[in-house]
Amino acid sequence: MTRLTFIAFDGTRFEVDAENGSTVMENAIRNGVPGIEAECGGACACATCHVYVDEEWTDAVGGPEVMEEDMLDFAYDVRPNSRLSCQIRVSDELDGLVVQVPERQA
Amino acid sequence: MAETARTDVLIIGAGPVGLFAVFELGLLDLKCHLLDILDRPGGQCAELYPEKPIYDIPAWPVISGQELVDRLMEQIRPFGAEFTFNRMVSGLERLDDGSFRVTTDEDEHFEAKVVVIAAGGGSFQPKRPPIPGIEAFEGTGVHYSVRRMEDFRGEDLVIVGGGDSALDWTLNLAPVARSLTLIHRRPEFRAAPDSVKKMFALRDAGKIDFAVGQVGALRGEKGQLEAAILKTPDGEREIASTRLLPFFGLTMKLGPIADWGINLHENLIPVDTEKFESSEPGIFAIGDINHYPGKLKLILSGFHEAALTAQAAKRIVHPDEKVVFQYTTSSTKLQKKLGVA
Ligand SMILES: Cc1cc2nc3c(=O)[nH]c(=O)nc-3n(C[C@H](O)[C@H](O)[C@H](O)COP(=O)(O)OP(=O)(O)OC[C@H]3O[C@@H](n4cnc5c(N)ncnc54)[C@H](O)[C@@H]3O)c2cc1C
Ligand code: FES
Numbered sequence: 210m211t212r213l214t215f216i217a218f219d220g221t222r223f224e225v226d227a228e229n230g231s232t233v234m235e236n237a238i239r240n241g242v243p244g245i246e247a248e249c250g251g252a253c254a255c256a257t258c259h260v261y262v263d264e265e266w267t268d269a270v271g272g273p274e275v276m277e278e279d280m281l282d283f284a285y286d287v288r289p290n291s292r293l294s295c296q297i298r299v300s301d302e303l304d305g306l307v308v309q310v311p312e313r314q315a
Numbered sequence: 316m317a318e319t320a321r322t323d324v325l326i327i328g329a330g331p332v333g334l335f336a337v338f339e340l341g342l343l344d345l346k347c348h349l350l351d352i353l354d355r356p357g358g359q360c361a362e363l364y365p366e367k368p369i370y371d372i373p374a375w376p377v378i379s380g381q382e383l384v385d386r387l388m389e390q391i392r393p394f395g396a397e398f399t400f401n402r403m404v405s406g407l408e409r410l411d412d413g414s415f416r417v418t419t420d421e422d423e424h425f426e427a428k429v430v431v432i433a434a435g436g437g438s439f440q441p442k443r444p445p446i447p448g449i450e451a452f453e454g455t456g457v458h459y460s461v462r463r464m465e466d467f468r469g470e471d472l473v474i475v476g477g478g479d480s481a482l483d484w485t486l487n488l489a490p491v492a493r494s495l496t497l498i499h500r501r502p503e504f505r506a507a508p509d510s511v512k513k514m515f516a517l518r519d520a521g522k523i524d525f526a527v528g529q530v531g532a533l534r535g536e537k538g539q540l541e542a543a544i545l546k547t548p549d550g551e552r553e554i555a556s557t558r559l560l561p562f563f564g565l566t567m568k569l570g571p572i573a574d575w576g577i578n579l580h581e582n583l584i585p586v587d588t589e590k591f592e593s594s595e596p597g598i599f600a601i602g603d604i605n606h607y608p609g610k611l612k613l614i615l616s617g618f619h620e621a622a623l624t625a626q627a628a629k630r631i632v633h634p635d636e637k638v639v640f641q642y643t644t645s646s647t648k649l650q651k652k653l654g655v656a
Contacts (some may be wrong), residue, residue, distance in 0.1 A: 254363045281498055282477050282501075286529070289548070299428050
């Protein structure tokens with residue numbers, strides 16, 4: 210099990226245990242983290258699962274692939290540490306990962 | 316104004332389910348006319364995920380969204396359905412003789428004895444970019460489509476986005492606008508490489524500006540747009556703008572369906588599971604738009620619904636004809652309709 214922390218826009222922290230191989234988005238939805246909508250169910254087709262990866266973790270998480278970059282064009286207030294959480298897969302290396310939920314999804 | 320077009324069955328929505336309904340209705344000799352706000356068939360499959368693989372279409376271990384649409388178009392070709400694209404269906408009313416009249420946002424009329432609503436998650440409409448206060452300028456300074464190029468003549472135009480629409484309109488409107496700035500979050504584009512090349516050529520010739528960043532706010536008074544505030548990692552700056560055209564893709568909205576006097580349940584149309592008929596006799600709802608106990612929003616479920624709706628539609632359009640159950644494998648009659656016998 211890998212520990213993930215979501216920080217909602219109002220500052221509320223959600224610490225959850227995530228299964229390796231699942232996506233960060235799936236864990237947000239399963240645990241009712243507010244502000245993650247995931248309209249397309251993880252197909253990288255809606256940009257409503259946008260998160261900011263905590264600066265400490267950007268290297269471990271890595272950057273988006275081309276398709277995700279394209280979808281990020283539709284997100285709100287995109288920053289260098291923006292990712293679509295359905296495209297981040299949970300693994301041992303991400304134990305302790307912290308992501309922030311933006312003010313709103315597009 | 317165009318005269319009223321008549322057909323047997325009007326299908327609202329040309330997504331995969333509306334398309335397959337043409338096949339099932341066609342086998343029963345019913346002619347169809349489909350209407351969609353998109354400019355091409357395929358609904359979500361074509362608009363949201365044309366290149367993504369689908370794994371749960373029976374007998375297709377894997378097929379992309381666009382390929383599924385192409386195959387459906389091929390499969391329904393023998394039935395000569397008519398299509399009207401780029402139209403929002405705005406009105407649906409019952410006439411005195413029990414048939415229906417459908418009206419579009421271009422004020423065209425269509426009449427049929429049966430209406431099949433295959434509207435999926437609703438009509439595709441432009442996404443409103445999350446710029447605070449943008450609503451106040453909509454229609455006066457902010458537009459989501461270009462109906463007449465002349466409306467932009469002599470204006471300070473800002474176009475936002477990195478897809479084909481943003482690039483195409485940048486190229487088309489550059490000669491008429493007083494000034495034109497294209498704004499995109501990054502220097503890479505999701506558009507035809509040729510358009511991107513032409514855009515950079517215009518920029519190098521000093522005809523337009525291209526700025527990397529995001530629009531953070533708008534400035535203006537009483538709906539009169541004056542400037543867009545560009546946010547970049549290095550700070551903010553103002554770009555003079557009397558017209559803003561954001562192209563942020565499409566999203567699905569239920570739209571006018573709510574005004575048609577049909578019972579709705581959480582934006583879906585409740586139906587029975589024998590005919591998939593709505594609360595209004597003669598109006599059927601199939602695919603993602605309907606709701607019944609156990610409903611799954613899957614393409615294959617929509618296909619099944621189309622087959623059963625077709626049987627019920629047949630009884631309404633040709634009440635005196637007996638419907639005999641037949642297989643396409645063995646019925647020469649069906650094969651003639653398909654053009655293979
Ligand atoms: C990313 C993604 C992946 C998916 N993967 C799968 C999968 O693997 N397997 C699967 O079975 N399903 C999948 N789906 C779901 C599948 O795409 C839908 O079930 C299917 O598209 C529904 O088809 P439909 O014809 O009912 O509606 P839609 O495809 O939504 O088409 C409805 C059409 O109606 C039009 N319309 C609506 N209202 C109006 C109006 N008033 N006037 C004019 N036009 C109107 C819309 O513009 C649209 O084109 C996926 C969906 C998404 C978003
Ligand atoms: S859930 Fe739609 S892009 Fe991630």
